[in-house]
Amino acid sequence: MTAAPQDAGRADARRNRRKVLAAASQAFDEHGPDVSLGVIAHQAGVGAGTVYRHFPSKEILLEAVLVQQLDDLVEAARQWAARVDPAAAFFGFLLEVVDKSRGRKHACDALTTQTSWPRPSLAASARRFRQALDELLRAAQRAGGVRTDVSTDDVTALTVGCATIWAAHRDPNGGARMVRLALESLRAPSNVTQGRGFRDTPGTLHAMPRCEECGARLEARSTGRPARYCGATCRQRAHRRLS
Amino acid sequence: MTAAPQDAGRADARRNRRKVLAAASQAFDEHGPDVSLGVIAHQAGVGAGTVYRHFPSKEILLEAVLVQQLDDLVEAARQWAARVDPAAAFFGFLLEVVDKSRGRKHACDALTTQTSWPRPSLAASARRFRQALDELLRAAQRAGGVRTDVSTDDVTALTVGCATIWAAHRDPNGGARMVRLALESLRAPSNVTQGRGFRDTPGTLHAMPRCEECGARLEARSTGRPARYCGATCRQRAHRRLS
Amino acid sequence: MTAAPQDAGRADARRNRRKVLAAASQAFDEHGPDVSLGVIAHQAGVGAGTVYRHFPSKEILLEAVLVQQLDDLVEAARQWAARVDPAAAFFGFLLEVVDKSRGRKHACDALTTQTSWPRPSLAASARRFRQALDELLRAAQRAGGVRTDVSTDDVTALTVGCATIWAAHRDPNGGARMVRLALESLRAPSNVTQGRGFRDTPGTLHAMPRCEECGARLEARSTGRPARYCGATCRQRAHRRLS
Amino acid sequence: MTAAPQDAGRADARRNRRKVLAAASQAFDEHGPDVSLGVIAHQAGVGAGTVYRHFPSKEILLEAVLVQQLDDLVEAARQWAARVDPAAAFFGFLLEVVDKSRGRKHACDALTTQTSWPRPSLAASARRFRQALDELLRAAQRAGGVRTDVSTDDVTALTVGCATIWAAHRDPNGGARMVRLALESLRAPSNVTQGRGFRDTPGTLHAMPRCEECGARLEARSTGRPARYCGATCRQRAHRRLS
DNA sequence: TATGAATGAGTCTTCATTCAT
DNA sequence: CATGAATGAAGACTCATTCAT
Structure with a gap:
């Protein structure tokens, strides 16, 4: 009766696949790439065979x-890239990458390992990531916001290193501060504010603007007052909550 | 036959312990902490039981x-600390730590893991390391060579991150360059050379001075002309080679 | 749309059963009894559940x-039995059995395994086979074409062994020759042609007569000239091809 | 103190290796090549790891x-070959091969499978076996005891088939009789005793002579009275037992 | 009724650890 | 003390069988 009743069985499968993928992602993040499939299957709430059905091997x-x-x-x-000026986009993206990558040591390792992967899907994704980073970098360099003597490889390595810095620091806030300090190294020399010491300047590296109610990313609005909500619904909901 | 046959066992034991430790160090560096003890024992040229005699478990x-x-x-x-001015000592030491630590991902992981180690020896060593780094940092800060708003924890995290940067970069030379760039972030703002872009400046962060003939570390000589050789023998040997 | 939609299920079911049986027969022949049901289901073009609907277990x-x-x-x-003289029928049948059974190691194994099968259907079929063979053997013995000191069990074992001979021989033709040699052992001693060595004598053990045009089995014709074709159509077709 | 005290550890290992090999041989004979290593290890009375230590994989x-x-x-x-006349040696050897091979379907399968084995040791053994059989066959043919129109491949296939015959027959004695009947096919035509039907003639195909007391193979003695015992010790022992 | 996803027991293999020699 | 063989608990993966859709 619904739009896709014949997909019912597959809907279950898709749901299970997602559950396995989510559990695996978390398990790999928490315990590294050597977690047993049994743990992942248990976390996902499925049997070992189900994991195997969707992913024929642990490597896959x-x-x-x-x-x-x-x-x-x-x-x-x-x-x-679509939302803010090139330099802000570049640094904002780097910070987001670092933020998401700390605690994913295995992901960083995998990305920077020289050995090629047997299956092409990861290589393709890595290529897409590199290309996206390359475009952001070039745009920021053209805009004069980033020094021109660094390459995409330089930025990639620095990013991975920053993830390590953040993860290695005893105090997460201190880690974030050192990450910003390290990332600032990429800024074009003319932009280095002189005379004042390095300070925790949240404005310099800011996070992606998000809806204050539901957290959704906010669409680019290059002119006018910056949006606080993703739409009327959330604005109304926030209004109700606050009144 | 030997002078002290009753000590032979002890001497053997000590020699075996050193062999195992060296083999384990190399094996962990090359294959990570999951390398099997069989490999280590084989590399060390001893039996598995001998490894266990000296180190009751793999973790130990x-x-x-x-x-x-x-x-x-x-x-x-x-x-x-004994050889060069405080700032040079600080940066030189950091670079040496980074250089030795890249390729020792497991060591960095172990040092920065929040979980406490079951045995106290590592904690004591880590404390000594932290204290040594702290002393170098404070001296460099007092000398005005390093910004004063960074803590020992900051430096530790940055150092570990720099090891990752170097290891993650496709080109080792590029990695070294990015490491220097990142470490420069620690320099006191007044010391940041303005107007000139970041360049590969080997003089800024230099390595420990070593004998140009045999490579031995050179003893501290705070005054006078810097020594090039560790002694007369090496100077003579170099002279012969060059003439 | 079809004439009998309410019978479609039954017709489909019967068709599916046949498809599964055919696929299983081929798969068992090719890969042995350890082939997975997944392969069989895939070969049959049905789901695993359908196989189980018709055959509740792999053994069944x-x-x-x-x-x-x-x-x-x-x-x-x-x-x-209906077509040729008793001795020719006996040997022709044996040769057909051997020919079909080489490459069906699993079938031979199953037939000669001493353990009784849990389900009676196979036992019944085996009984029928044994009885048919017994009748052919007795008739051939009565006709003087087969030595009288062999039993049905002897012939069964010899037949299974001949299938192995054929399958084990590097050269299929050589295997066929050895099979004929071994089967000749059953011929009554007086029939052993003396003085001449064993030769490849296709006439001695001949295959079931078939239409030379379409390959269909030829109906029994105990008198008159042996038929070469199954009917006028094939005779005409062959005539056209040859002229 | 003994001749090989330094082999003490290895003596255990050798004993275990033999135990595993014996258990594996029996298990493969009884349950086919798909027996689990767990069964073999249990039969041998060792742990799974011990099997692995001596044989790095099931295939090996x-x-x-x-x-x-x-x-x-x-x-x-x-x-x-060393003991009896060529024809007797040939047929005696074949019978021994068949006798030992019935119940070893997996061994026969392995020998006649066309696919080459990954490891060379089995191929070498198969070559040696084939060569030994070839020599016996040629000698018997030269002596006029075996028909000259059969090749080593023919004999190999026939032998494997005879093993199947024996194993397939309900009655072991009947199987042995059919095996002899089939093997007689190899005898040179002039040697086929005519006029008399095939009978169970134990003298025609006889077993290797063995010591009647301890069962050891008896050394060749082409002249004189055939030996009944392997030496004075056994003769004495038999005498005591019988008196 | 057909489908194919889910299950979980069983298999081979590895390896940290113990122990007989 | 040194050796390396033995152990057995896991881990990855397979597949016959069941069951929800």
Whole structure:
């Protein structure tokens, strides 16, 4: 009766696939790439065979997780590029990458390992990520916001290193501060504010603007007053909550 | 036949312990902390039982390796402090730590993992390392060579991150360059050379001075002309080679 | 749309059963009894559940395959008996059994395994096969074409062994020759042509007569000139092809 | 103190290896090549890891079993050749091969499978076996005891088939009789005793002579009274037992 | 009724750890 | 003390069977 009754069985399968992927992503993040499939299956609430049905080997599962995480980042890059000026987009994207990548040591390792992966899907995603980063970098350099003597490889390595910095710091806030300090190294020399010491300047590296009610990313609005909500619904809802 | 046959066992034991430790250090560096003890025992040229005689568990062996590596770094810190001016000692030491730590992902992981280690020896070594770094940092800050708004924790995290940067970069030279760029962030703002872009400046962060003939570390000589050789023998040898 | 939509299910079911049986027969022949049901279901073009609907377990499916193959042989025995003289029928049937059974190691194994089968259908088919073979053997013995000191069990074992001979020989032609040699052992001693060595004598053990044009089995014609074609159509067709 | 005290540890290992090999041989014979290693390890009374230590994979274990069985047969061929006249040696050896091979369907399968084995040891053993059989066959043919129009491949296939015959027959004695009947097909035509039907003639195909007391193979003694015992010890022992 | 997704017991293999020699 | 063989608990993966859609 519904729009897709013949997809019912497949709907279950898709749901299970998503559950497995989510559980695997979390498990890999928490315990590294050596977590047992049993743990992942248990976390996902399915049997071992179900994991195998969707991902014929552990390596393929790991790849699928990485592909998804990379694709998410590529999507974020697209949105950053569409929303703010090139330099802000570049630094904002880097900070988002670092933020999401700390605690994903395995993902960083996988991305920077020289050995090629047996399956092409991850290589393709890595290529897309690199291209997206490259475009942001070039735009920011053209805009004069980023020094011109750094390459995409330089930025990639620095980003991975920043994820480590953040993860390695005892105090997450201190880690964030050091990350910003390190990322500032990329700024064009003329932009280095002189005379004043490095300070925790939240304005310099800011996060993606999001709806204050539901957290959705906000569409680009280059003119006018910056939007606080994703739409009328959320504005109304916030109004009700506040009154 | 030997002079002290009753000590032969002890001497053998000590030699075996060193062999195992060296093999384990290399194996952990090359294959990560999941390398099997069989590989280590084989590399060391001893039986599996011998490894266990000296290190009752794999975790303890890993700890011993880390302790040794940390103690080496602490010794290096002592020598840096004794040899050059505070800022140079600080940056030189950091670069040495980074250089030795890239390719030792497991060591960095272990040092920055929040979970406490079951055995106290590693914690003690980590404390000594932290203290040595702290002393170098404070001296450099007092000398005006390093910004005063960074803590030892900040530096530790940055150092670990720099090791990752170097290891993650496709081109080792590019990695070294990015590491220097990131470490420069620590320099006191007044010291930031303005107007000129970041360039590959080997003089800024230099390595520990070593004998040009045999590579031995050179003893501290705070005044006078910097020594090029570790002694007369090497100077003579170099002279012969060059003439 | 069809004439009998309410019978479609039954017709489909019967068709599916046949498809599964055919696929299973081929798969067991090709890959042995350990082939997975997934392969069989895929070959049959149905889902795993459909296989189970018709054959509640793998063992039952294997039994069904064997029953069909045995029943085919029993039918062949009937036709041989009806068509040629007793000795020729006996040897021709044996050769057909051997020919069909080489490459069906699993079938031979199953038939000669001492353990009783849990389901009676296979036992019944085996009984029918044994009875058919017994009748052919007795008739041939009565006709003086087969030595009288061999039993049905002897012939069964020899037949299975001949299938192995054929399958084990590197050269299929050489295998066929050795099979004929071994089967000749059954011929009554007086029939052993003396003085001449064993030669490849296709006439001695000949195959079931078939239409030379379309390959259909030829109906029994105990008198008159042996038929070459199954009917006027094929005779005409062959005439056209040859002229 | 003993001759090989330093081999003490290895003596255990050798004993375990033999135990595993024996258990594996029996298990493969009884349950086919798909027995689980767990069963074999349990039968051998060792842990799973011990099996793995001696045979790094199941395939290698299976190969080792086959190699041993083949080498035993090659040794038997050598002894047959040294002891009796060529024709008797040939038929005696064949009967011994068949006798040992019935119930070893997997061994026969392995020997006649066309696919080459990944490891060379089995191929080498198979070559040795084939060569030994070839020599016996040629000698018997030169002596006029075996028809000259059969090749080594023919004999190999026939032998494997005879093993199947024996195994397939309900009555082991009947199987043995049919095997002899089939093997008689190889005898040179002039040697076929005419006029008398095939009878169970134990003298025609006789077994290897063995010591009546301890069962050891008896050394060749082409002249004089055939030996009944392997030496004075056994003769004395038999005498005591009988008196 | 057909489908194919889910299950979970079982298999091979690895390896940290113990122990007999 | 050194050795390396033995152990057995896991882990990845398979597949016959069941069941929801």
